[in-house]
Amino acid sequence: MNKAKLVLTALLAGGFYMAEAQQTAKPEDTEIYTPVPPKVTPGKLEYKGAPSDAIVLFDGKNLDAWKSVDTDGPALWTVGDGIITVKKGTGNIETKQKFNNYQLHIEWRVPANITGTGQARGNSGVFLASIGKGDAGYELQVLDNYDNKTYTNGMAGSIYKQFVPLANPSLKPGEWQAYDVIWTAPVFNEDGTVKSPARVTVLFNGVLVENNVSLLGPTQYIGKPSYSVKHGASPIKLQAHGDKSEPVSYRNIWVREVGN
Numbered sequence: 001m002n003k004a005k006l007v008l009t010a011l012l013a014g015g016f017y018m019a020e021a022q023q024t025a026k027p028e029d030t031e032i033y034t035p036v037p038p039k040v041t042p043g044k045l046e047y048k049g050a051p052s053d054a055i056v057l058f059d060g061k062n063l064d065a066w067k068s069v070d071t072d073g074p075a076l077w078t079v080g081d082g083i084i085t086v087k088k089g090t091g092n093i094e095t096k097q098k099f100n101n102y103q104l105h106i107e108w109r110v111p112a113n114i115t116g117t118g119q120a121r122g123n124s125g126v127f128l129a130s131i132g133k134g135d136a137g138y139e140l141q142v143l144d145n146y147d148n149k150t151y152t153n154g155m156a157g158s159i160y161k162q163f164v165p166l167a168n169p170s171l172k173p174g175e176w177q178a179y180d181v182i183w184t185a186p187v188f189n190e191d192g193t194v195k196s197p198a199r200v201t202v203l204f205n206g207v208l209v210e211n212n213v214s215l216l217g218p219t220q221y222i223g224k225p226s227y228s229v230k231h232g233a234s235p236i237k238l239q240a241h242g243d244k245s246e247p248v249s250y251r252n253i254w255v256r257e258v259g260n
Contacts, residue, residue: 025222030161031151042169042205045178050105050254057095057236058084058253066093069133069237077240083109086124086240086247093240094130098233103256104128104181109249110144112174116246118150119143122173123241124248125160128183128200130237131218131229137237138198139219140179142248145170157202157209160219165202165209176251177205182258185233186215192230 050056057065060082066075069092076090110122122144127137139160143150145168152158156177157165171177179202186198197217202210217225238250 027222030153030220030222030224032153032164033151036152037155037157037165037168037209040167040169040207042171042207045107045171045176045205047107047176047252050252051256054105054254054256055097056254058251060251063093065095065097066238067096068092069094069130077238083249083251084238085249086238088240088247091240092127092130092134092237094127094235094237096235098235099129099183099255099257100185100233101258102181102183103258104183104236105178105252105254106181106250107176107178107252108142109176109251110173111246112172114144114173114246117148119154121148122246122248123239125239125241126179126181127219127237127239128181129185129198129218129231129234131231131234135219135221135239136229137218137234138200138215139239140181140200140202142239144173146172157204159200159202159210159213159215161221162216162219162225163210163213165204166211167204167207167209169205169207169209171205178252179204180206182212186227186231188227188230194227197227 063075075093077087078085114122124142125139127139130137141158141160143156145156152164153161156170182201184199187195189195198215201212217227
């Protein structure tokens with residue numbers, strides 16, 4: 001067998017091995033359970049308005065700043081009493097406007113009478129950059145973790161399946177909680193390779209849970225994250241997790257562009 005045939009055989013074997021590995025991978029392969037972040041009791045959350053230079057994404061009145069991810073048409077979640085609530089069967093929603101680097105404030109609440117366990121308990125997510133249909137993007141997890149055990153890189157305050165939160169300042173179901181996020185978008189070279197990765201800092205109910213972490217790539221439910229899609233400015237997306245979870249509500253959403 002000549003050298004060219006040897007190389008071709010090796011490449012084919014490698015490709016077959018990778019395809020086989022992807023087929024046998026399971027969600028559990030990337031779940032982390034220990035150590036468990038320490039429980040922290042946060043200070044009282046006070047409802048505050050947006051800064052003067054902020055772009056208000058939800059003012060309690062309508063979803064004009066949002067659209068359906070699936071259809072590109074109007075966002076169909078429920079609006080009432082100054083809040084947005086996930087409406088099952090309508091899919092994810094995302095902002096019409098795209099962003100690079102920003103400061104984001106968003107408040108969320110799981111129902112007081114919530115049921116279920118683990119990931120099926122108030123499951124939603126804030127995708128800090130939406131880069132396609134469905135759940136494509138970089139997810140900051142939303143979940144009830146006041147007294148609800150799950151894998152630690154899938155709990156509230158985690159960068160889903162990547163970074164475990166430094167603490168667990170979750171409040172009881174039915175209480176409003178807040179994320180304050182500093183997002184630095186990834187930068188790509190012309191050939192699609194990563195020039196600088198995405199970075200994120202997250203305060204959860206005023207407690208630092210992600211400290212300027214460098215992301216390994218967009219969120220992956222199965223397998224390890226990697227930067228396989230070159231992209232620029234992106235929408236912010238909110239997740240409707242489907243029938244697996246109780247409806248989550250959001251309010252007081254604003255963003256400030258930083259250094260774009």
